[in-house]
Amino acid sequence: xxxxxxxxxxxxxxxxxxxxxxxxxxxxxxxxxxxxxxxxxxxxxxxxxxxxxxxxxxxxxxxxxxxxxxxxxxxxxxxxxxxxxxxxxxxxxxxxxx
Numbered sequence: 001x002x003x004x005x006x007x008x009x010x011x012x013x014x015x016x017x018x019x020x021x022x023x024x025x026x027x028x029x030x031x032x033x034x035x036x037x038x039x040x041x042x043x044x045x046x047x048x049x050x051x052x053x054x055x056x057x058x059x060x061x062x063x064x065x066x067x068x069x070x071x072x073x074x075x076x077x078x079x080x081x082x083x084x085x086x087x088x089x090x091x092x093x094x095x096x097x098x
Contacts, residue, residue, distance in 0.1 A: 017076075017089060017092060020092050021051065021068070021092050024040070024092070024095065026042050026043070026044060027041065027043075028040070029097040029098070030058065031096050031097035032096050033094050033095045036057050036060060038055045038056065038057055038058060038064075038095065040095060040097070041053070041054045048070065049070045049071065049072075050067070050069055051067070051068040051070075052066075052067055052068075053088075053092070055095070063083075064083065064088055065080070065081035066079060067079045067081070
């Protein structure tokens with residue numbers, strides 16, 4: 001799955017989104033979103049300015065993938081991978097690890 005590196009970043013800087021993002025467990029976890037089970041991998045750079053999230057529905061076909069950049073300016077740049085920002089934002093807010 002490709003992310004559009006040259007595309008302009010989409011901002012997602014609500015407090016609710018940031019809190020949900022920071023609550024996600026690092027590494028691999030399994031949990032539920034919208035009544036379905038997902039396996040989710042969250043990778044974060046050592047300085048916490050770059051995040052990579054990849055989620056796959058277990059036993060299904062849905063995928064959620066995004067790159068997120070937090071520059072020192074504090075403005076979040078969310079780059080979904082071949083899907084809408086609304087989809088990845090809803091997933092980050094709604095995913096519940098086991």
